[in-house]
Amino acid sequence: MEDINKQLSIAEEKYRTLAEQIPAITYIADVDEAGSVRYVSPQIEQILGFSPEEWLADPELWSKQIHPDDRARVLAEYKSSCEKCRPFQSEYRCLTYDGRILWCYNNAVLVKDDAGKPLFFQGVVSDITEYKRVTEEIHLFQAVTLAVSEARDLHDALVTVMQKVCDHTGWVYGETWKPNHDSTLLVRDRACYCSIDGFEKFPVSEEFTFSKGVGLPGLVWTIKHPMWAHDITSDLNYLHNPIVRELGLKTGVAFPIIVDNKVVNIIVFYHVKIEKKNEHLIDLISKVLLQIGSIIKRIQAEETLRESEACLANAQRIAHLGSWEWNIVTNEMGWSDEIYRIFGLTPQKFGPTHEAFLNTIHPDDRGFVKESVIKALYGKAPYSVDYRIVLPDGFERIVHEQAEVIFDNAGKAIQMNGTVQDITDRKQAEAARRESEERLKSILDNTSAVVYIKDIQGRHTFINRQFEKLFHIKRDEIKGKTPYDCFPQEIADSHLENDRKVFDAKVPMQFDERATHDDGVVHTYLSVKFPLFDDKGVIYAICGISTDITERKQMEGLIQRERDRLQKYLDIAAVMFLALDTDGKTTLINKKGCGILGCSEREVIGRNWIDTFVPQRIRDEIKILFDKVMHGEMELSEYFESQILAKNGEERTIAWHSAFLKDEKNTTIGILSSGVDITDYKKREGEKKKN
Numbered sequence: 001m002e003d004i005n006k007q008l009s010i011a012e013e014k015y016r017t018l019a020e021q022i023p024a025i026t027y028i029a030d031v032d033e034a035g036s037v038r039y040v041s042p043q044i045e046q047i048l049g050f051s052p053e054e055w056l057a058d059p060e061l062w063s064k065q066i067h068p069d070d071r072a073r074v075l076a077e078y079k080s081s082c083e084k085c086r087p088f089q090s091e092y093r094c095l096t097y098d099g100r101i102l103w104c105y106n107n108a109v110l111v112k113d114d115a116g117k118p119l120f121f122q123g124v125v126s127d128i129t130e131y132k133r134v135t136e137e138i139h140l141f142q143a144v145t146l147a148v149s150e151a152r153d154l155h156d157a158l159v160t161v162m163q164k165v166c167d168h169t170g171w172v173y174g175e176t177w178k179p180n181h182d183s184t185l186l187v188r189d190r191a192c193y194c195s196i197d198g199f200e201k202f203p204v205s206e207e208f209t210f211s212k213g214v215g216l217p218g219l220v221w222t223i224k225h226p227m228w229a230h231d232i233t234s235d236l237n238y239l240h241n242p243i244v245r246e247l248g249l250k251t252g253v254a255f256p257i258i259v260d261n262k263v264v265n266i267i268v269f270y271h272v273k274i275e276k277k278n279e280h281l282i283d284l285i286s287k288v289l290l291q292i293g294s295i296i297k298r299i300q301a302e303e304t305l306r307e308s309e310a311c312l313a314n315a316q317r318i319a320h321l322g323s324w325e326w327n328i329v330t331n332e333m334g335w336s337d338e339i340y341r342i343f344g345l346t347p348q349k350f351g352p353t354h355e356a357f358l359n360t361i362h363p364d365d366r367g368f369v370k371e372s373v374i375k376a377l378y379g380k381a382p383y384s385v386d387y388r389i390v391l392p393d394g395f396e397r398i399v400h401e402q403a404e405v406i407f408d409n410a411g412k413a414i415q416m417n418g419t420v421q422d423i424t425d426r427k428q429a430e431a432a433r434r435e436s437e438e439r440l441k442s443i444l445d446n447t448s449a450v451v452y453i454k455d456i457q458g459r460h461t462f463i464n465r466q467f468e469k470l471f472h473i474k475r476d477e478i479k480g481k482t483p484y485d486c487f488p489q490e491i492a493d494s495h496l497e498n499d500r501k502v503f504d505a506k507v508p509m510q511f512d513e514r515a516t517h518d519d520g521v522v523h524t525y526l527s528v529k530f531p532l533f534d535d536k537g538v539i540y541a542i543c544g545i546s547t548d549i550t551e552r553k554q555m556e557g558l559i560q561r562e563r564d565r566l567q568k569y570l571d572i573a574a575v576m577f578l579a580l581d582t583d584g585k586t587t588l589i590n591k592k593g594c595g596i597l598g599c600s601e602r603e604v605i606g607r608n609w610i611d612t613f614v615p616q617r618i619r620d621e622i623k624i625l626f627d628k629v630m631h632g633e634m635e636l637s638e639y640f641e642s643q644i645l646a647k648n649g650e651e652r653t654i655a656w657h658s659a660f661l662k663d664e665k666n667t668t669i670g671i672l673s674s675g676v677d678i679t680d681y682k683k684r685e686g687e688k689k690k691n
Helices: 002-019 043-048 052-057 061-065 068-084 129-149 154-169 215-223 241-247 279-319 337-343 354-359 363-378 424-446 465-471 489-505 550-572 591-597 609-613 616-630 679-690
Strands: 025-029 037-040 088-095 101-112 118-127 173-179 186-194 227-229 252-259 262-270 321-327 332-335 383-390 396-407 413-422 450-455 460-463 509-516 522-533 539-548 576-581 586-589 639-645 651-662 668-677
Touching (some): 043 052, 068 088, 068 101, 129 279, 154 173, 609 639, 651 679
Antiparallel strands (some): 025 118, 088 101, 173 186, 321 332, 396 413, 522 539, 576 586
């Protein structure tokens, strides 16, 4: 034993001299589970903050200062080294005297005597904190860069960044903000990440916004540099403050993501405890995000390309327009998706070659298309053709194809690029329009009405056949002519005046107009005139449809004269005449009737007779009787007596004689009654009975 101690003393002295010159902690420890230290170099005070005396005074101090999360593992590794007489090597976190955490690498060899018996561990403890930091940062940088480069879109890339940074730093939540469409406000992006529960309370809504310079995100947006908020709850401008307090968040740090000197996103991280500003960490994350900016630029470019391709495909689908290219040298063709849809084919079942393409063309059009292709390739003629194709289900479609040919330096055709558009609907619409135009022209030319169109200057642009026939002017001759070229000035003035009324009112209007025929007779026309609008809603012309109503006017005059003569007869009659329609409305009353009622004709015509001129006490009864008579449920009494109510409230008794009014189809259209006022007669009869 004495010999061993002597050897230890010699070894310690040599070791001390050497160990105190290196920038690491050197030590000698017993081969036991506790790892009792016999010697520790002075560097322990510089690295861990303990003096050598303090370290040696407590045999368990080494195990106590190992980070709790690493302690069990490290002690187990040391025990195994003791039991198996093997070197001890371990990386772990160690707590310094002032509570800081350092990463240490402990490397110890087992010293044995000549007989191979273990004497002690001789080791070196190196501070590898900086190494671990750099390694972890490199790992973070590589992991983030790799993950983001593999991200499908910008959203996934941002979520990946937040997850990696939170895992590395211990921050618990990350969210992103982005400028709105006109870069006036910051709005919440959908991307976020949290490592603890409860953050579903953070709203992702456009109603939460930041202006430039307002709140942590708004400030970072303005200055384009990271900002560290020691205690985010003290920022009164931060909209999330109530929720932040509820969740117990403290420190916040925001980073801009800049692409082409423009802030495209802002990432904000939070911690549940107050953290001192860490410039090194800010610098690290900024470098990571600087690289992310370039990756995001690539992702944005890819997204833009995908959107452009999608827009192109969508536009082609909407327009039924596909694109193709034909490598004439290799006879390889490439079709866009829309061409496959137009031809009713799929890329899986159809390999496009020029010959296969020709086989899809209708047999009657195939020769024409072949000839057109040859002219374009060898005659350098423009290629623009319409032809029919036959779909696999037998249906036919009509397509329009145009293309350009690319020639090499020798003038040989090597490539042909073109488009195919399905114009079936257009062709059918054109055919339907032609048919409709022909039908309309036939109607206009075979109607007895005069139809014409005049522009805003009053010049004719169209007339129908009846106009030509009546006024002896041809359709192609009248263009540019005004009514003054067709009619006397007075008549032309009235026509143009009515035209102006329609132009001003911008609605259809009806007029009685005159026109002189070749026999010198002035005819009367009922003219319906309406404005014509262009696609911008501007009136460019007026259309008129004029019907000759001369005979009708003459007949109406005759009828009116006869009506007036009849009315005179009725008015001089000594009895009351009354006509009611099937609804009980008054359609006729003579002067005698108006005198009995004490009303003018205008006060009676159109009024419901029963509601207006029958006393209230018998009104319901008379209504029931009238309805039954009108519906054929009761015969019409040829004679009956009834009371009426005059305008002054006096009741009069009338003796009625009535008959049905019928039309030419013998349908009842009302009742015609003649009535005699027997009120005074009834009074006298009553007095006689009393006497």
